[in-house]
Amino acid sequence: MTEKMIKQQDFEFVEKDFSEPASTKIKIKIENVGVKFQDKNGIEPVIALKDVNLAIKEGEFISLLGPSGCGKTTLLRCIADLLHPTSGKITIDGQSPRDIRLQKKFGIVFQSPVLYEWRTVRRNVCMPMELLGLPKKERTAMVTKTLELVGLMEFGHKYPHELSGGMQQRVGIARALAINPELLLMDEPFSALDEFTKEKLHVDLLRIWRKTNKTIIFVTHNIQEAVFLSDRVVVLSPRPGRVSSVVDIKLPRPRALSLKNTPEFNDYVIKIRNSFEGV
Amino acid sequence: MKTKKINKNMVTNILYPVIFGAIILILCQTQIMHKILGTDVFTLPLPSRIIEIISENIPKIMVNVKATLIVSVGGLIIGSLLGYLLAIIATVFPKGGAGGLSVAAAFNAIPIVVIAPIFNNLTKGISSDASFRSMIAKTLVVTVFCMASMSINAYRGLNELPPFSVDLLKSYAAGNFTIFKKLRLPNSIPYIFIALRVTVPGCIISGVVCEYFAEYVIGVGRQIRENIVTAQYATAWAYITVACIMGIIMYIILLIAENVLLKGRKS
Structure with a gap:
């Protein structure tokens, strides 16, 4: 799939309303998923997951x-x-x-914040949008919005090593949300x-x-x-x-x-x- | 906080070496150094005499400086680019690439005095112009020296990535080229400077050393040799001083470039 074929997401967040009943639509279906890893000697496989079913x-x-x-x-x-699972199927x-x-x-947040030390906070958050090929104006607006959301608006021009661990992880969350993933x-x-x-x-x-x-x-x-x-x-x-x-x-x-x-x-x-x- | 850091860097990078250099100069000028080393002012001339020779021979010195700089900087640029290219190839083809880097490391261990005559012979047929032939041979020696150091360090920079950083880019459907451009390349920049901290002073030294063996009589290194052979130690020391100044200036340029390009990175 080429970059141009990708349908751009709607870049407006929709607020959750707890007074409304929760959606019953199944988003992810995991059926009989199994994962086997070959051990170092390649003799006996390690079964990491077996018959996982989840909706x-x-x-x-x-x-x-x-x-x-x-x-x-x-x-x-x-x-x-x-x-890739060695057996079963996942559908989203x-x-x-x-x-x-x-x-x-997808927006992913890992165990460590995975911030690029050569980029400022703003440019770290901006990175997924660069990959999406969004215009600069849109990128700037979304960076501002997500940094406001995680409470780091005034730290946009700092470099990662100038932030605490908690702040770094919040930057990671802002970056994950920057392309408004599903x-x-x-x-x-x-x-x-x-x-x-x-x-x-x-x-x-x-x-x-x-x-x-x-x-x-x-x-x-x-x-x-x-x-x-x-x-x-x-x-x-x-x-x-x-x-x-x-x-x-x-x-x-x-x-x-x-x-x-x-x-x-x-x-x-x-x-x-x-x-x-x-x- | 930042001012304190800058001040500390200035003290360690500039003030201490300047104080050390000044002490050595004073010890030489007052001939205390000569007594310590058991030598005389003929073999180890006074700094004032060296300065006098330099100031009297500036046009001639500049001709030789230019010749050495062409070889050293040319070899540095070509060697660094080839070294980085080798690191990229080793990253793209990890199975064969690691072996290639071992060969590069082995090249790095060969002394310049051994490589220089080999390249002199190798380039004999490439031109009828001795100065051109000689320049190519010397540049090749510097290139080999710089290439080995750059390839080993750049390979580390291209491959020692922060945990999960490749996964992060893959989760945004980034291909190998995007991963190279957005992650591997910027991650390798500090490693490029690690290599350059060795190769920048090293390219002057290797350029000077291979001039000893060169076919064509030009360059700072060749002048050191010619003057030592003819027992003109004061002039030889003048050229040695010039070689040191060249190395120091290039190292300062490197430090400035490093400060600009690594701005914001954790030291």
Whole structure:
């Protein structure tokens, strides 16, 4: 698919309305997905994922939760077309992940912010739009909008090393949102941050999600983080990586940090923690 | 904060070397250095005498400086470009490329005094003009020296990328050329300067050394040799000083370029 053939996304964010019922439209369908890796000696393959089935709704905030080695990042990479499943199928709006990637409909936030040290904050956020071939005027407007969204408007001319870890990760989120993607994929984005920064970013992320109404897939190994952020938590267990349970989080929205002190929140945390016992 | 950093850099990059150089000059001028080394002013002339010779022979010195600069800068530019090209080839074809870089590293270990006569012989048939033949042979020596250093460092810059940075670009459907342009190329710039910090002073040294063996009698290096052979040590030292000044000026130009092109990057 050539650059010119790509249908440009609408560059206006649509705010989520919690008073409206959530969309029931299936955005991503994961059917019997399995991933095998050859081990270093090439003798016995390592089964990273086995028979994963999942349907993710449009506008949903879903977390993939599990211990190290359970295949949650592998699953996210398959959805992002950065890795190909060895069996099964993934469709996004009826299309393959490759088609969606080539249409530049993904925004990805990685474990590290992956900022280019030779670019200022503004130019880092601008990068995906350069790849999309957007005119400069549009790029400038969108950079301003996304930096305002993540609260970094006055840091646009700074270089990444001049920012704190939390601010760098917020730049990463702004960059992911810059092309107004349909899907926001987040791979343990806050795992390297301290608790205080992490909590602030949780609230910020929920605010951004509300403002943009994106479908978010969030990989984490932190149960509290998953419960606080998500509509549903997909619990994965290792050896081989598989979905062991899916927990609906029916906590009210919008959510504030005080929610973490409620018995309902703790009930969900305990329920999920218990599901890991014996794994 | 920034001013403090600049001041610290100025102290380490400029002030300390200047103080060290001034101490050496004073020790030489007062002949304390001669006593320490057990030598005389004939073998190691006084700095004032060296300055006098330089000021009296500026037109002749400039002819030789120009000849050396053509060889050194020419070899530096060609060698750096070829070295970078080799690094790109090694990146595009990683299986054979790594082997190619090992060969480049091996070339880097061969002393200039060995390569220079080989290139003198190699270029014998390319022209009837001795000055041209000689210039090509010397430029080739400098080229080989600069190419090896550049290829090894540039390869690191093109391949030692921040984690997930390639994945990020691929997620936006970037192809290999876009990944090269947006990521590998800018990532390699600091590594280019690592190579240049070696090759910029090195190109003057290698240019000067291969002039010793050159067919045509011209250049700062050749003047050092000719004057030592004829026991004109003061003149030889004048040319040695000129070679040092050339190296220092080129290194300063490099540092300025580095400050401009690496602006904003974490040091």
